[in-house]
Ligand code: CTP
């Protein structure tokens with residue numbers, strides 16, 4: 001089990017445009033907000049501190065929901081893109097936190113075991129991330145020629161969060177790519193640009209992300225089942 005300082009960076013500063021403009025961390029499943037599900041998992045995990053990256057609109061409500069948290073917790077403001085929000089979160093972490101664990105607040109099924117396994121793998125390999133096999137056939141269209149090709153599905157996988165990495169590697173990548181970080185939709189792509197070999201972990205439990213309004217009732221059913229009520 002990894003015993004070094006690790007900071008959770010919870011990305012919660014998005015605008016929820018595809019959810020109809022609501023703050024996703026405040027959406028409730030079975031009476032509990034996505035933020036509370038995520039915070040409880042991190043509070044029971046091996047991270048040593050938690051940084052919540054919030055927006056002007058949700059800071060007050062998230063601070064109120066975090067009142068019973070046992071681990072040291074702080075709040076910082078997000079940026080225009082997810083990458084900028086994560087950067088702000090990493091910059092707000094304690095000097096003693098040499099590992100970072102980024103998590104999207106839109107994924108409420110995260111568990112302490114999922115967090116700890118990803119942290120341990122990042123400690124060993126430099127960077128690690130939870131992923132899942134792709135079930136649709138994926139097409140790729142060349143932006144210039146318009147030519148459409150079909151990559152072999154068995155070679156494809158989708159990346160999720162938690163994404164954990166050594167802070168020193170992230171800061172190196174940031175230093176190299178500062179101007180263009182907003183074009184990176186996650187931290188694995190940023191680190192791979194630096195040549196880091198990310199360890200991809202597949203786990204069996206659901207780690208669904210809530211994106212659009214229709215995802216809410218589905219997530220609620222899955223949460224009921226997780227709690228043993230279905
Ligand atoms: N996020 C963030 N700062 C941003 C954009 C996103 O912290 N500037 C966070 C979101 O709060 C979310 C996670 O990154 O927890 C993943 O983003 P996404 O699912 O795209 O959520 P939103 O950006 O809020 O939704 P949308 O893209 O529909 O506006």
Ligand code: MG
Pocket residue numbers: 014082
């Ligand atoms: Mg977004």
